[in-house]
Amino acid sequence: MEFIDLKAQYVALKGEIDRRIAAVLDHGQYILGPEVQELEALLANFAGVEHAIGVGNGTDALQLALMALEIGPGDAVFTSAFSFVASAEVISLVGATPVFVDIDASSYNISPEALADSITAVLSAGRLKPKAVIGVDMFGLPADYPALTAVSEGYGIAVIEDGAQSFGASIDGRRSGSFGVLAATSFFPAKPLGCYGDGGAVFTNDDRLADVVKSLRVHGKGRDKYDNVRIGMNSRLDTIQAAILLAKMQVFDQELDRRREIAKIYGESLREKYVVPESAAGYVSAWAQYTVRPRYENRDRVISNLRDRGVPTAIYYGKPLHLQTAFAKLMPKSDGCPVAEKISTEVLSLPMHPYMSEEDLEEIIAALI
């Protein structure tokens, strides 16, 4: 049994994926070839935004969003304490200061109330200028962008969506990639829409910011490719990866449906013994991960019992960001993020992918119960 079965997906889509890759090898435009533009148009349309810009990976997508907003030294950027390190790393990489905000215990996403408190604390300390908040769509469930926007607006703080785990998710029919002034996603193989290497995209409705990101991904190029008008990066989505994603987009809606179906069965079967994910009304997760918390049993015992029965699990995330060695000096221990700290000792992610067989699903549930 696989935690995420990429091979089963390849077997199902082999014809189309191979055909798409072969087409790239035939035309030979490996950097920003026609498949990249074709995919960008498809992604923008899917997310319901004006611009999707293919970049090297999800981390770069976030960094490019910060660079496009000219965020740097002296700026505070708020983000969730419960996330993959990339959500905070990029803030430090542009020279700004990450401010870790506690999460909501039911969505695992950044708490708008805690954000309001953090903004007030940063302003009263007077050392940093609050510039942006990166909302992270944990496990595929969008953060509460309406509330994050309401909290941020009055302070002129930009909202950025870290949709690395949530491509295909939505709030009231509005899709991931459309929240905030800029959004980022990742095509890392294990994400809901994954390629066969590294890949990512930046989304925006703002024509000027889209132009800036397109310049930044090619070393800050100007109109003339050899006149660099700003300091940029080398971060483009490979043409071959775009070709693979085009093949996968043909079945992406069906895959999302199947993920939703599996999540529903998990939820109904496990609710009694585990705290299972619940989405607020109007919220649809992309189910990058299915994460539970044992109500009565010790987490390590559940994991070892599952391992004995051949069921792989993972812990996302066992250490909140403000406690990571690289960031620990940023937040006084006395402040902390108590919800993130507690939840990180309880969470456990189960196998989740659209090619899971009914037998495997039954086996996992039986083992968990």
Ligand SMILES: *Cc1c(COP(=O)(O)O)cnc(C)c1O
């Ligand atoms: C995976 C991930 C990223 C980074 O994406 P990469 O493509 O691996 O660089 C950023 N944020 C979150 C929340 C992620 O899960």
